[in-house]
Amino acid sequence: MKLETITASETVGELIARYLAEIGVTTVFGVISIHNMPILDAIARQGRIRFVPARGEAGAMNMADAFARVSGELGVCMTSTGTAAGNAAGAQAEALTAGSPVLHITSQVDLEFADRDRAAIHDVPRQPEMLRGISKAVFRMWDANGAVGTLTAAVSAALSAPTGPVSLEIPVDVQRRAAHPATRIHLPQPTTPIAPESVIDEIAELVKTAKRPLLWLGGGARGAVREATELMRRGFGVVTSTNGRAIVSEDEPQASGRST
Template sequence: MSKESAGATGSATYTVSDAIVEGLVGAGVTAAYGVVSIHNLPIYEAMERNGAIRIVPARGESGAVNMADAHARVSGGLGVAITSTGTGAGNAAGSLMEAWSAGTPVIHITGQVHSAFIGTGQGYIHDCKDQLGMLESVGKAAFRLGRPNEARAVISAAINTALTPPRGPVSIEIPIDVQTQACQGGPFFFESAHQISRDEHGLEDALELLKVARRPVIWAGGGAVSSGAGEEIAELAEKLCAPVITSQAGRGLMPENHPLCIGNFANFPEVSEFLQHCDLLLSVGVRFRSNETSAWRTRVPNIHIGIDADLRALNRNYGHSLFLHGDARGYLTAILSRLSGVPSVADDYRREIARVRDGVRTRLRKQLGPYETIMDAMRYALPRDAVIVRDVTVPSSAWGSRLLEIYQTRSSVHAAGGGIGQGLPMAIGAQIAAPDATVMLMVGDGGFLVNVGELATMAQENLPILIVLFDDGGYGVLRNIQENKYKRHIAVDLKSPDFVKLSESFGIETAVITSHAQFPAIFEQMVSKREPALIVIDMSEVGQMAEAFAGPPGV
């Protein structure tokens, strides 16, 4: 689909930066996160002239990309981050890797030194040895916009690349001299979707396999979320009486209080044992990550139908007996319209599904100790459509990613690559993407301090994020791993600031919890206020979990 632009109007010069911004607006972008610099000032000027994009001043480039990443995950559209060249682009690299791991469509726009000095090693300010190579290595793709009249082609190609499965972050570097040069108007070319021809023969084979399955199971992931296939997953599960396992990224595809939703428990022994006695697996947009499969020790049925828009998913971690390459929602819709004559599932299979589903939840609950009260109070007070952002911390990893129920897609945000400290900026991007939603962040003191500067961004933007900070004096997950394996602690016990004073210095209301019994009333009050807030849970006072969490199996 092309989108026409008139180019320059009146006597003002229409520049490359104007074209870039116009292209972003044409693709539905409403917010951009970044750090202003001498090598991206023309782009900021163009955004201000255009007026359609909210400019969010992050305090660091890594945080800016995290914000853009979460914005895209929650909104279902593009995320946009803007950095400077050299060190600024380098600071963004780790967060671009996270967006790549999650398959998030992010457009990262960065400056570059003057065209005449690229690669000369003369020491031009903010120079970088091979910025384009670095950006290519940490994302899906990277482009250099080197000539003014390429602006429309480059922004169109970058956006289409980011949105084409497998989705991912795409960087565009623009030399500072090119950013201000005049360019021609004309169309942008945005593909509404990358359509892959449906395999009709494969579809018929899948239908025959599904019709004879007596113990089918569905495993759904982030690819199904990207496709918008939540309703189809639930409908097919009910039609087949097939339980649904989800990856971390697939949470919410089926409401987690549904009796057929096993959820994000694939690496639990009870689920692994259950899978071995199923006769058919239908996987939909699943990566089968190591930490979700006990380092691929989880065994799956011999008959495995896979649906994925990424051709490289074929036999990647588990073999497929049948692979359908294309859009998940399209295939599932076709299956539902043609699937008939499905035999009734035996009552003992229904009872087994309930036993497995309830069993893993009961076992995990017994490990929580005082945090069971905290978890239940969270779910009780939060609206069903609340967006729950989880940093890497003991409560998030142990129970927030499994027992704290999610009821719809795009309301669960986590670090897919497992990197600590990305939660706060992700919560900011999530809140701006969904301004009417309640956004809660679960974070530890160690992770919070990684990007603590973004607390200033949250305050400046007056975002009603509710932060629940679990303070255990350092890196709790790693401390537990060290304790279990080495019987000593190294570099995990950390000094923290006074979180109350820090938060209140930004005008953010703060409360401290020293007993699990205090939490429900305080949390419910904070949720109802819809204002920026921080609740610090002093874990040394509240107490430890009944069973220490030392990382997922296989890590």
């Protein structure tokens, strides 16, 4: 993938639109607002990402969650600040429960008024606290100079195992500022926990002595379809959680289906 350098004439909103396109995002779901227009206008001008408008923020988050579950890719939801971010909360809690890799880009009032309870339109002085309850992680883009780093960190967190929805607050005045010239876009760097060799050896010894080895597959096993299927075919029974359904075919005799 060829990553482009941001030009001096771009705003942060244009940077965000370019960044999402460069890392492979094809679709964004959301609700248009005065607080996110700098980003959405840039998405429309660039024409590289399809924006799917929703009638409400909960629906937009549900769609981003569903997109992530079906495609296995990053789902992106765009909301306004305060009330709008709150409207998405229930749907985002579902994404958190399912471990869906979703980036929730929400806005904030102008940076000088953020967290000050100055009664600006849609202002919620404790918005970060609200978002922490329904997010794997929460980031805020404090200035234009750190825009690429903040975006990369937020996307990397959403895609890192265990995956989950990540909220990114971007004050509307920051969206309008000029992006730092000659800044390169960096691909996200998701991480995957690796078990120590000693743990793998211990599991192997337990499997060797087991009379009826059984796999319990949850949502965290969604990236191991081939491996789980192979173990099932070698004699392992399989039970899945709700989020682990369809990791292995339930038509197989070794698969007992979802556990309740």
